[in-house]
Amino acid sequence: MQEEKHIASLDGLRGMAAAAVVFSHLYQIFPSLAPFMITGVGGRAVAIFFALSGFLMAYLYGDRPISRKAVADFLVSRFSRIYPVYLVAVLAVAALSSIPGFDFINPIHGGKEILRHVVLLGSTGVLWSVPPEIQFYLLFPVIWLFLSDMRRYQAIGVMLAAYLAVDALVGFPGPGIMLVSKLAFFLFGAAVGRLQPLLSDHLQDTATGVMALTLPFFILISNHLFPNADNAWGLAPAFAGALAVLLVAQEHRISAAVFAVAPMRFLGKISFSLYLFHVPVMFLMGNALSSTLPLYIVVPAALVAALLIAWISYECIETPARRALVSRWHQTLTSSA
Secondary structure: OOOOOOOHHHHHHHHHHHHHHHHHOHHHHOHHHHHHOOOOHHHHHHHHHHHHHHHHHHHHHOOOOOOHHHHHHHHHHHHHHHHHHHHHHHHHHHHHHOOOOOOOOOOOOHHHHHHHHHOOOOOOHHHHHHHHHHHHHHHHHHHHHHHHOOOOOHHHHHHHHHHHHHHHHOOOOOOOOOHHHOHHHHHHHHHHHHHHHHHOOOOOOHHHHHHHHHHHHHHHHHHHHOOOOOOOOOHHHHHHHHHHHHHHHOOOHHHHHHHOOHHHHHHHHOHHHHHHHHHHHHHHHHHHHOOOOOHHHHHHHHHHHHHHHHHHHHHHHHHHHHHHHHHHHHHHHHHHO
16 A cells, blocks of 8 residues: 655645635624625535535545544544544634623524534534535545445445435535535545546646636635525535545646645644634724724734634644544553554
8 A cells, every 4th residue: 555645735725715614704703894895705614625525535534545543543643633622623712702891793592502502502603614625524434434444345335426426416405514415526626536546647737736726716716606506515615615625636837836835835824723713803902992993904813813823723723632632542552552
């Protein structure tokens, strides 16, 4: 088995998606910016996140031998990457929501709502997207089994395709926090993630670089360009998102000049913390500064604060928690061997 190489441009794509989500929420904190906002950018950015997640899972694990231990290692690794910092974000939002007269814009009120979010059944603000992500991780071992031997486990592939077809025909039902409503993005992403090693030597022409550079940005504004589209979370945007991820993953020099540069990769590194904490941070900055400083100073200050807190969260919460939980898991395996 060949170790899959790290794709730097996908870090930048993740950073671009995170920046788009931040941009889409500016008007919530600073209502006077609403006329300058482009509708639908945040949702499309999350769609790219979902396709990217599916891509990476298939790309990184699809060629690896599957076993009970490998699946357990995978689940622990993914859970430790996502849940600890998510839990901190839930508690931070709950704390802000409990301040009398503070009127936090995405509140979590009461023990019941806090518990819903803790057990990944909440949908406040940006937190809604974490439950389907975790649910996909739970489904992925089934996909991994299929990818490990497509001939032997072809029935799994047929069932997944049939389920996706029925799911699409009935309009991807269910609340947004359920995987069933977002399944196409993850599955299409996983499909192109598995194709990546096969296509990497064939998608190196100029057209690939141009499309890799332009398609992600077109996807972000597509809801604004086509506001009457039948289903913003349907098969067409799922296919477009997966294709964008596949093209960016080729790292053509044209697209890599944007997505693989250090600032974009840094945004990608801190993207999850930025995604989770940008609204609380910008809300606090807006409340603290808007009465004394002009908007053209407050908004940049709020953005810088969001980046700083995201970086601190990545260094002090995300990374240490992931290392500690994975280390504890390995120690448990060693002691029980």
